Amino acid sequence: MRITAVETIRVEAFPNLLWVELHTDEGLFGLGETFRGAQAVETYVHSMAAPMLLGQDPSDISRLQRQLLRGYLGFNGSGVETRAASAIDIALWDLFGKANGKPVYQMLGGKCHDRMRTYNTCAGYDYNSQKIQRRLIEKGAHQTRGKYDDQIAFIERPDELALSLLEEGFTAMKVWPFDGAAGASDGQFVSAQQMRQGLEVFEKIRLAVGDRMEVMCEFHSMWNTTSAIAIARELRQYRPFWAEDPIKMDSPQALADYRRHAGIPVCGSETLATQGAFRDLLAADALDIVMLDLSWCGGITEARKIAALADAYQKPVAPHDCTGPVVLMASLHLAFSAPNAIFQEVVRAFLATFYRDLVTELPVLNQGYLELPVAPGLGTALAPGLKQREDAVVRRTAL
Template sequence: TVMGAFSGLEIACWDILGKARDRPVWALLGGMMNPRIRAYTYIYPLPHHDKAAFWTSPDMAAESALAAVDQGFTAVKLDPAGPYTLRGGHQPGMRDIDLTDRMLGAVRAAIGNRADILLGTHGQFTPAGAIRLGAAMERHQPLWFEEPVPPDDIPAMAEVARAVRIPVATGERLTTKAEFGAVLRAGAASILQPALGRAGGIWEGKKIAAMAEVFGAQMAPHLYAGPVEWSANIHLAASIPNLLMIECIGNGGDFHLPLIGHMLRVQDGFVTPPDTPGLGIAFDEALARENSYNGDMLHLQMQEAPCDYTHGNSFEGGAPRD
């Protein structure tokens, strides 16, 4: 998208400026407010898990969540309600509500009060459907209910936020402070998740954070555009007062870490902002070119079929497919 291209250029300019001034980007944004940044991760199959069965297995989800918490993470995310469909919002099937309840229940039983549970849905439901699902999940005390309805339908999201006793989170598909401002004014979410590689870059993220603070909302920058966006998230997170946490892919990602010279990392569930100039990474362009993507599929495949009310559904957590 145009905003995606602009965001990438804007982030690159901060890296150039920081290196020219011999200062980390967070210092150029006003200084350090958060020297230790809380991180969360999706739960992914462990090496011994059956990957095909993982996404609908409460036991495997609980085992994976416990492994993440044992590494120090204080929040884990899962998307058990599925499906990720082209057809817009739908009512969840009772099988999907039951599976989500069992998945969250198993995770909560495994991790206790050591970590928060983050419930993702990728905008799959109608307002009424999201309210049904959210009400059924309240007993597990999720920290947030992410994109319960399509994110461009702000009045519908506000309806869910008023009805469900779980904080609503949104923002990974929004761009610019104007769209986030509309969310805040409507009371549609109290946790904002800008993807800096799409929303307008680091400075736009700083403006969004300032607006959120006025409304008592917190920031949880979203990650799925790779380690350069991750580094931008870290610098923004270091510089704002209303940070909740940032998204990470496990402890950084087996491919992503060498791509940036192993210069950022998650340790005990937290990230320490770098002191090195610019974004604090050494991007390996040769490694990136050697592993350029030449496939014909999107990272997240949206199914064409409608919700299956007979056999149930699943969403494969955003993980790459083998």
């Protein structure tokens, strides 16, 4: 079997998403996905990656992944080259599973779990449909527009939101009530009033649901170390499950200092790429939970190495999803095959709305758990007619 064509697809309604399809001379194809900078990644795929792939055996996943991810210069960031390599690697695994008639998790060694626990990231319907992700929510400035407009709800009615999630079987949720304060001072200072406003979200959740709900706090790497520690010292009374990306995740020493003083488990980071970045943070004793994004870290091949590295340090992993449905499916396969996976992130607003319009199949969510996929490969494909949309941009490079 040989790769005969590389195709990219994006739609203007979701300008951050890019899909990659690898087509073969046997009629099979694999589907991958990445996120952010879609047009730049598209250009790289066709100008640089496609010539490396055409005519190659797609089952040589390790060789192709190393060639694309490390390359001549040895890229280590999560920029265009890495995002392209990630999408292509996911497509190669999808194709590998289809060619062998098995789900990807079986190709990775089989399942370690019968079901995978989820947490709901409390984003709204349009969280990633805009060109610039809207993070900063001013209290009282917006109204909810539907049942799952959770980004507004966690600021306006966090107690009601927590009860709503419990009713659906979720026992964990993630919020980011300090982002507005970070935006006001560029993360350099948090006032007493801002501190109180952020803490109120956690207080209301705990009063409403007690310890029946785990609550994660996302910081989006927006704070300096001093301010992040100040927040942590006040926040830990509410027993957050983790503090995610509390500072810029490029300094193992600074993050280790934060972890030592914060008294809250540290989770990171969707922003990191390749196993080397995670190795440095783990070696510095700076992480408690490893989060990785398959569309940015180097794909399934690199993600399984990172998960194994975390396991060697006796740390759990929790794959990221607040981007696209194909990466969610790929992440779920990885999670099922990794013995140290404890969560697969989901956004119920996405699952209930636009994810359904983009792909044929989504993970089955049942009372806060995702069920085991059963179809060969990733188990999903782009929705019929997606390529024919008026706002679709399809490019193809072939032998």
